[in-house]
Amino acid sequence: MNIEYIKNEDIERVLIGVPSGHKHVRMIFILKNKKCLVFSEATIANVLRGFILVKTHPSISAIELKGVKLEKRKHGFAEYQLIEVEKESRKIEDEIASVLYSSGSTTTAVP
Template sequence: MKLVLRNSDIKRILMGCPRGHKHIRLVIETEDLTIVFQEATVANIVRAYVTLKTHPTRRAVELQLTRLEKLKEGYAEYQLLEVEKEDREIEKEIYDLLYSNPSC
């Protein structure tokens, strides 16, 4: 299943730390759907976005779920980490995913 959200599809976004929790949540509400992202997921997306916007040559990045045994204190065992893949390969995958469904 593919889900493409445009600004016009989003009713509202909430971001903050719920009562009794330590970590931020991002909530995206549409007319028919509520999506909740945990802080680690948002941090990974932001890291990838900032990398692409500020790097002089990078045009695409892929993050893949990785289970880590040794990590810094406070980090989740499961992380979305960069994959060693050429930008053009990632760009092609994005293109293929978008245009295999013309409504995207």
């Protein structure tokens, strides 16, 4: 796995909006190292759903989302979605810590 830990100081700018001739929002991160990451509205919505769940739920501290092709879905929803995986929060937290460690992250863990 090629790991790149992106922090605010690594970002030159972010563009958020509906491109001319399109219907859906895109989010574009332009990094100082000249890499450009483009995210679809469906991806943004799925990640935000997970983020809000972790930040606001009284007992859920981590979740994993997995890319799934859905045959049945609400009208207007993308065919591919990031769906919650049933896994213990602790296992996900440990995996996150392992990825951060592998990335060389200097972020200090809180005891």
